[in-house]
Every structure is written in structure tokens, then in C-alpha cells.
Amino acid sequence: MNTITTVAFDADDTLWRNEEIFTHAQQRFFDLLTPYHDEDYIKSHLEKVQIDNISHFGYGIKGFTLSMIETAIGLTEGRINGYEIHQIIQLAKEMLKAPVEILDGVHDALASLKGKVQLMIITKGDLLDQEGKVARSKLAKYFDFIEVVSDKNPKTYSDLLDRYQIQKTEFLMIGNSLKSDILPVLDIGSNAIHVPYHSTWVHEQVDSKTLQNYDILEAKGMSRAMDLLLETYKFKGN
Incomplete structure (x- = not known):
């Protein structure tokens, strides 16, 4: 564990x-x-x-x-x-300018983790747009660090962990995209939980043959992701 x-x-x-x-x-x-x-x-x-x-x-x-x-x-x-x-x-x-609609279970998940672990947002896209969405979401209060990156690949994650002096085995990523949030994190020896969304942009889709090479933890919804996190991992001091 x-x-x-x-x-x-x-x-x-x-x-x-x-x-x-x-x-x-x-x-x-x-x-x-x-x-x-x-x-x-x-x-x-x-x-x-x-x-x-x-x-x-x-x-x-x-x-x-x-x-x-x-x-x-x-x-x-x-x-x-x-x-x-x-x-x-x-x-x-x-x-x-579109409103930011928080997904079910997110507030409870972040509140339950706050103070137990460091919390980060790692998102890719346009800096101004992503910063605006974080501000409109009113979720920034939960997070210790917010990173907007141009792409998400193994080097991106390795560089971020080195910058924040985080051990790879002590890092866990939660996201909806197998291609961006899950596989590159597993590739560097870190941990990940996949929370699928009902639709995925074609560029973010991964073929089934590639997925055969990975053991992926998957949770249907953020509440289940928190249950899986507590069942599978432990926090320092706990």
C-alpha cells in the first residue's frame, strides 16, 4: 500500500x-x-x-x-x-465566459483531502482561460499548487514532481483522460485513478491494445474515486 x-x-x-x-x-x-x-x-x-x-x-x-x-x-x-x-x-x-459547473462529489472530495495531503491542479490549455475557470469555480481555496501546462506527458509530470520535490511513488493523479491524466503518470512510476467522463474528445482516446499494458484503477464518479483512494493507499501520518 x-x-x-x-x-x-x-x-x-x-x-x-x-x-x-x-x-x-x-x-x-x-x-x-x-x-x-x-x-x-x-x-x-x-x-x-x-x-x-x-x-x-x-x-x-x-x-x-x-x-x-x-x-x-x-x-x-x-x-x-x-x-x-x-x-x-x-x-x-x-x-x-461560460459558467463553471462543478461536477458531483468534487467539493466533498476536496474538503475530505484538504490538510491530509498536498493538493494540486494540473491542467493543460490556455493559461488565461484556465486561470479564469479556476477563479470562477471558487475551488482555488482547496489547492496548494495550480499548474497550467502546454501538454501532459511523462516528462511534464517528472519535471513537476522534481520542481516540487515530490517522490514519484507518493504522487497520485485523478483525471478523466487516459491519454493525458493516467497513462503518462503510470509510465513514470506514480499512481493514478481514472474517473471517466461521459464523452471524450477524439484526440484524448486510447486504443484498447495500448490499455492492455496497464493496470488502471477506475472509479465511476468522484465519490467512488475517494473510496478507492482510501481503500488502496494510505496518507503519511495515518
Whole structure:
């Protein structure tokens, strides 16, 4: 039974709802472009542009907006007009101002852990956007450290643990994305609990063959994640 001194949480779709904001925005974008192409074709093209643009613009609403604009220009062969581009920009502003809806069990989980372990948020995306969501969520009071990173891979986690002088075996990550929150943490010898969300962006999905190489703790909901944490690990001093 490993002793845990630091528990980190992903933010989007782990602490609060996020995917619905993107899904709703995408649908409005599809509606804008359906005079030119059918929805499935627009969706597949947008997904490809988003993935191609991650290395340029990173994750988050701003990168998503630039990908929508690029997709709109490409699929309309430049016929989309300035007013329609303005609609896409306004859509992005609405996304950035969307209310932060905390997921069930999160407040109780954080309150139960506060004071027992160090608590962190490790989230990827645009710095200004993520900081704004943390502020609007009113969850910052629970956390000792908040990190917004450009990507989540084994090096990202190793560098963070080195910076905070956290032993890898004493670190545990809780998140909804197998690709970003779970597998890279297990790869460095740390601990993780997967709390699935009902929908996952295609770029965050992992094939079943890859998953065969991992022993993953999975909890349906944050309350169950806390039960699993207490059943599987111990805290220093307990």
C-alpha cells in the first residue's frame, strides 16, 4: 500500500464540466457551414485541423477558434464572409465566459483531502482561460499548487514532481483522460485513478491494445474515486 503525500486533479471534465461547451460550439459551427458541406464531413475536417494545429496553438478555446476559422476558409474555398468569421469569434467569446459547473462529489472530495495531503491542479490549455475557470469555480481555496501546462506527458509530470520535490511513488493523479491524466503518470512510476467522463474528445482516446499494458484503477464518479483512494493507499501520518 503506497503512501500518498500529494494528490493532483485534472480540471476540465474532472472538477467541472467542459466538453459540453465545446460540443455546443461545434454544433453551432456545423450549422454555420452546412450550406457548404454535410455535418459529418465538416466534423471530420475540423478534427483533423485541430490535431494538426495542436503543435502550433496548443489546447484550449483559442486554438479551437483558430481551427474553426481555418476549417471554414478551407471548406468554403474562401467564400465565407467577414460576418460569418465574426460569428465564429463571438462564439469563442461566449465559450470563454461560460459558467463553471462543478461536477458531483468534487467539493466533498476536496474538503475530505484538504490538510491530509498536498493538493494540486494540473491542467493543460490556455493559461488565461484556465486561470479564469479556476477563479470562477471558487475551488482555488482547496489547492496548494495550480499548474497550467502546454501538454501532459511523462516528462511534464517528472519535471513537476522534481520542481516540487515530490517522490514519484507518493504522487497520485485523478483525471478523466487516459491519454493525458493516467497513462503518462503510470509510465513514470506514480499512481493514478481514472474517473471517466461521459464523452471524450477524439484526440484524448486510447486504443484498447495500448490499455492492455496497464493496470488502471477506475472509479465511476468522484465519490467512488475517494473510496478507492482510501481503500488502496494510505496518507503519511495515518
